[in-house]
Amino acid sequence: MSDMQRPALAAYAANPAHSRGRVYTPSSSPTRSEFQRDRDRIIHSTAFRRLQHKTQVFLHHEGHHYRTRLTHTLEVSQIARSIARALHLDEDLAEAVALAHDLGHTPFGHAGERVMADKMMPWGGFDHNVQALRVVALIENRYADHDGLNLTWETLEGILKHNGPVAGEGVSHHGQDMAVALADIPASADLLPETYASLEAQVAAIADDIAYNSHDIDDAARAGLLAIGDLIALPLVGPIASEVLDMWPEAERGRQIHEVQRRLITRTIENVIAESAERIVAAAPVDADAVRALSYPLIGFSPETATAEKELKRFMFDKVYRHPLVMVPVRIGETVVARLFDRYMEAGDMPGRWGLAFGAARSDATRARVVCDFIAGMTDPFALEEYARLFDETPDFR
Template sequence: MTVDSKSLGFGYGERAIYASDPWGSRGRLYPETSSLTRSDFQRDRDRIVHTTAFRRLKHKTQVFIAADHDHYRTRLTHTVEVAQIARALARALKLDEDLAEGVALVHDFGHTPFGHTGEDALHEMLKPYGGFDHNAQSLRIVTKLERRYAEFDGLNLTWESLEGLVKHNGPLMTSDGTGIKGPVPQPILDYCALHDLELASHASLEAQVAAIADDIAYNTHDIDDGLRSGYLTFDMLEDIPFLAGLMRIVHDRYPGLEASRFTHEIMRRQITAMVEDVISVAQANLREARPESATDVRQAGITIATFSAAMAETDRQIKAMLMKRIYRHPDVMRVRQNAAEIVVDLYKAFIADPVLMEGHYWVNQLPGMAEAAKARHVGDYIAGMTDTFAVTVHRRLFDHTPDLR
């Protein structure tokens, strides 16, 4: 008996005409036979979850480096929270939930150990060779560095998943090929020469909801972790009218509520308000743009899934508070400086003696490589490290390892 895969439905509800069609994907770089039991976007999502890169996220910094508290977010827990919000937005807008979830799950694959601190340090080391960009590194991981399949490097994801990974924050270049935010990272250009991701257009609406879900997740959860750490206080939140309003609502309904429950009640209301704001704005934009396909969404010339003007101002205020109170806090800056020192030390050590990169599959060929190629492989190796592994290796190679507490 032959399985009729379309009749299975894969648990889908009704999809809108502007949603990405799992039966009409633009395909993969290396053609594969379709699955009888999963759509192409489901297969992408499953491949992402089973990667080594996904597992490594559990020991990579979100905000607090080497935190001695079990409840701070890691890059992995942040990713799962982004995926949950992205899926909720996709369901409300009748999109392909699996594609939205897959883009959310893969969006941080390229992050280095120690968060943006590690990225900045590695970028400085790699500047003579094109620098380092975590989004481009995510693409390298899923198209080149993951070594799981007999027939190809990477995961061989669909065009739509790769487009969402690369363009979820918007187009990378203008129609004449000029980079919108500076030069487009070379790894992205190299891949597009093989499999054009149309860098001048917007991404699918599924990718757009994954991008705004990232903002919602870290705006909310960095406040939660900031309160837990003591760098933020409820009095500081009063400076932002939106948060002050939420606190009044919770206080009036639950007077005398313990601090941990009070925080959670604020945070869940913040997520709900932001999600509902995005849905409302997206619906209004869809009514005006009237896209009749996912291609129309890409060619609409605007980001459809975004905040209203009022919520965008709240988003700006929250980011400014987090930057001042947490990201630039003297204690955090001291730890960041020490973390950057670890990354720089490791880079210099591996460039001088690539054999020190134990387990790297190119290790025996690196000594004779051209300088730029060797530097990129060293960058790949360091970017793949977890916080804990980077510290462990540094302690093995150096007499003193900077304190990250």
């Protein structure tokens, strides 16, 4: 199906013609919708290119065939488009949110994020979704007449809230104070942090889960941390693994794992489409604002698949994410980020505009946010370069 044959948008979809707009009014485009322009701005941003050298699970030194934040992001965007199209949503908004969803990640994956959350606790906390919002709204500085990418309200909302509300009773994101976090974020209207986001943003969130569930199995098998036989007893993926072994018992391990991975992606996508369609019919939202008014998400796995998916996550956590091959470099990455933060806070010896901003800051909170923004934007290799420059040593991850 070509782009010219896309299904018409449903009434509950986000409509680019009815966007709440941008902070700065751009010139008009005769060929692209507002959400297409957001997608393109994200793809051409510096922060997006940096994802190529940021850790997903396996660090950059371990090989060129493992996923990085960039390849993960591209897989998420493909899955998001597939789901959005089937549900008659705006594919471009779903893709834009998917492409931007990891722009706020620190170097060294979640290890760096944990350190940053701890270090920033006295000054409003740290959350990678909020940091992604800072990247697209403030930190990118390529345009002549404004900072940031000047994205639409809907894309900003999706980046912030694709995982659900970020303010309200019982909501806590790594100690992030939302009043502080959003105080300097320019948007054309209130981002409504206490509500769920559009269906397109919800699609991007579940596409993230589908992508890393499947590709982490592939990467872990490539690293020798698991075999296809390890998956047999698990719900969700176990029946798929048995099916593949029955069909191709003599195939190479890599081919078997790939067959498991692609079937897992297909079946979870199909499950989400079927379940979400039923929820949408039951809720009968008349427009995108009616989606936001709901107290629950409309995009999700069926209850049975959701339970099985959580079991798969637990298995991967125990078998892969806490494996010594992963944890040794994780601990080193945590040390690098922690020592960089402490050194910058003490001396402010950051290059270029970051050092200038640090010097101009009038409070510890402002200085800490400058340091946080600088470190969060680093690639893994650049963080190691800075570490070597400041401490005259190079960590050995091997």
